[in-house]
Structures are given as structure tokens and as C-alpha cells.
Amino acid sequence: MEKIHKTNAEWRELLPDDVYYITREAGTERPYTGRYNEFYESGDYRCACCDALLFTDQSKFDSHCGWPAFFAEAEPDATYRIVDRSHGMVREEVRCSRCDAHLGHVFPDGPPPTGERYCINSLAMTFVGKDA
Template sequence: MRTKALILFLSVISVSCQAQETNPKDSVAMKPNVEKTDAQWKSDLSPEEYYILREAGTERPFSGKYNLHFEAGEYKCAACGAVLFDSDDKFESHCGWPSFDNVADNDAIIERVDRSLGMVRTEVLCANCGGHLGHVFNDGPTETGMRYCINSVALDFNGNSESKSDSTSTGH
């Protein structure tokens, strides 16, 4: 009886995982605009950037320079400079990584199923260069319901006075 229950459980898990693979934003055959050899990436990126962006690593929680950073501006891919997130979409999630509830442009990122570490998650990649940014979860506190949990190392910040934050300021 236990064997039948285990088989049924595994079947349900398998079907659930397969359903996640049909995500319309999922891109297994992505072809980034920026193509470099492994040697070029190693030359262009710091060892920590290479580990995060090219090897899908993760920085330690609460260690990143943008975790508690809330200036007005835009967050770009540290590997290629593509604009990924706007400061208006950043919020404090208390998870230890910069969190955003939306992307700057729907074409800025690629989402794909990540089955590493014995979990099924949605990995977020830069659509321009294919760099690993972090993961997205559907447990965000805002109306979008999304929490893009992004490594600070994968980001650069460009502060400016022309961001949406400044142009629509409500005094808070």
C-alpha cells in the first residue's frame, strides 16, 4: 500500500513539474544578443561576477550592496548594461537580496525552470547576455504578486533625476 501511495505522489509531482515547463516566458532555446566565449567573460567580469552571472551562483544573503539601496534610478545587468529594473519597482522583502515586483521591460529578462538544489524554481536571466540574475517567486506583497529576488553582484545602478520616482513624486 505504501508503494502505491509513493507512486501516486511521485506521479502528481511529475505532472506538476511538467506543467511548470509550459510557462510562456520560459526559454530553453534562448539566444542572447551578446555572445562571448567563456574566456572573454572571465576577462571582462570579476571572479564574483563570473560566479554569479555565468555559473548561476548566489551571493550570501544580506551581503549585497543593493539589498538596502533605495535611490532613484535604474538597475542594469552588470555583464552587459541592459536595463532590467527601475527603482520604483524595488521593495524591502527582508529576504537578504534586492527585490523587485516588476521588470523595466518584459523583454529584458528570460525566465526558465531551475531544478537545481532539489527544488523547482523560476530562474531569471538577462535576455541580452544570458547572465544569471536570480529567481522570481509569486509571493510578492504588491499588486503584481511577484518578487524578483536578484543578486546585487549581477546588477549595476544608474542613479538619475529623470527616473519615474522623481517625475511622479508624492512626497514620501
């Protein structure tokens, strides 16, 4: 996968303000407000910044956490993790491997087979249905 490099000014011109805030400034949607939180159509979830494939409906589950949740990436290395020490916590932040967009966080309390819960902001993704 070819890495995408853009300046903050370039991203700001390309993205709506709310998507820029989430993906480039590591913002977070309020829980239960994202369009994909209770959304279960068949298809792929792609990065809102660079269109990289991140997750599929096959790994989406209802975690009742307030954000769309997935137990696995669509492809190995679709995302990468960094330590997030903000807000007085230590968490694993999830970023897009192609463009470094902030997506959300991953926690070790998901279902089998991975036991992980990728808690992802709806605004960090676009959805492409199977019938599209």
C-alpha cells in the same frame, strides 16, 4: 534588443571573479551581503555583464529576503525565465534577455500589482542614479 554572444573565456576576461561566478556560473550571494539589498536611491539597475536595463527603483521593495527585490522588470522582456531544479528545489531562474546572465530567481509572493518577487543578486547588477 540585440543578443550578445561571448565565450566563457571572453566573459572571464571581462568580469571580476565574483561577478563571473554569479552571472555565468549561476552562483548566489550570501543573504544580506549584497550592496543593493538595503539600498533605495532613485535610478536604474542594469545588467553587470552587458548594461541592459533590468529594473528601476519604482519596482524595488523591501522583501526581507536578504537580496534586492523587485515586483516588475523595467521593460517587458528585459529578462526571461528557465526552470531551475538545483539544490533539490524547483524554482524559476531569471536571466538577462540580452546576454543570458544569471540574475537570481522569481517567486509568486510579491506585492501588487504583479504579485511577483524578483530576488536578484547585487553582483549581477550595476546601479545608475537618476542624477548621474
